[in-house]
Amino acid sequence: MIAARDPFPAPVTPIPFRKMHGLGNDFVVIDARGHAFPASPALLGRIADRRLGVGCDQLILLEPSDRADARMRIFNPDGGEVGACGNATRCIAWLLAAEAGRAQAIIETRAGLLRATLAEGVVTVDMGAPRLGWGEIPLAGAGADTARVAIDAAGIDPALPGWFSAVNMGNPHAVFFVEDCDAFELARIGPALETHPLFPEKANVSLASRAGPDALRVRVWERAAGATLACGTAACAVAVAAWRLGLVPEGPVRILLPGGVLTIARGGAGSVLMTGPVATSFTGTLDPALLILPEAAA
Structure with a gap:
């Protein structure tokens, strides 16, 4: 006789989270400044x-920092950082600024320290200077001109340009x-372009078209x-690319995305400034059962 097994394994300490989004790009934010969080890809x-969890485009972990208000770690749904x-x-700048009762925040990331300011319901982040070198992107092989990189994409979609x-x-x-x-059928061409051999670390792919003299x-x-x-970051990249090619004036550019x-x-020393709104959808606590993966519970 097989003994019945409790469908809910031993309790795990509940973990609070906040669901936030910027123009519909949504995140589960977990504050791990006071305790370690088991950031395994499976979890x-x-x-x-x-369907099985909270759901998000990326999961964000806040950790302590000795150089900034907090360290932000960013994970894709596949667990890759x-x-x-x-x-x-x-979103994180808004949280940290509100927590400290001021209109500024400094965030440590793998890309460096990012500085943000709050004003009239929007947040402006200095995203730093873009990297434009062939090996900095990075792109495979050898080359120099990253403003117009040749690509044979006809097999992916014949309507795509050759660069x-x-x-x-x-x-x-x-x-x-x-x-x-x-x-374009983005769901079809996106995966093929993301994993094209030109991109050894894969790539975020943007399709951009004119919507006005500065949009x-x-x-x-x-x-x-x-x-x-x-x-x-795609909005910043599109603006930088358009400036380099002379497709828009040197001043501010409006990037019209499906979410807003x-x-x-442009900021000082070649940096890029991004301004937009943030929102909190809801807050909650991760169910302890969610934190125990099926193989761990077997």
């Missing part, structure tokens, strides 16, 4: 799953300027996350 993927996320940075602009904003981006970004309409396929309603509008401007 992170379970929390990010929109990435260096930058513009929308998440705005793209490459920019690293803490993570690699490939920007394709097209007549109408809405005319670009953009759709983004994020590596390991898929199509998202907004991507802050981000304004990208």
Whole structure:
């Protein structure tokens, strides 16, 4: 006779979380400044799953920092850690500034220290200077001109141009300027472009088209996350690429994403400033059962 097994394994300390988003690009934020969090890929993927967990584009861990208000770690749904996320940075800046009762915050990331200011319901983040060198993106092989990188994408979609602009904003981006970004089946071409041999670390892929003299309409396929309603680093990358190619004036650029509008401007010392709103969807506590993976409970 097989003994019945308790479907709920031994309790695990409940962990509070906050669900936030920037223009629909959503995050589960866990404050791990007071305790360690077991950031295993399997567990992170379970929390990010929109059916089995809370659901998010990225999971954000806050950890202590001796150089900033906090350290921010960013994980994709597959558990892989990435260096930058513009929308998440705005969300975390808002949290840290509100916590400290001031209008500024400094956040430590894998991409460096990011400084943010709050004003009239929006957050501006200095995303630092873009990296534009071939090996900095990085791109495979050898080359020099990252403003117009040749690519044979006809097999992926014959309507794609034979070149793209490459920019690293803490993570690699490939920007394709097209007549109408809405005319493409992003869910089909995104995975093929993300994993193209040109990108040894994969790439975030943006389709951008003109929407006015100082505006670009953009759709983004994020590596390991898929199509998202907004991507802050992609908005920065598109603006940088458009400036380099002379497609828009040197002043602020409005990036029109499916989730809303981000304004990208130049800062000092070649840095890029990103401005946009943030929001909290809800707060809650992770169910202890969620934190125990099926193989651990067997």
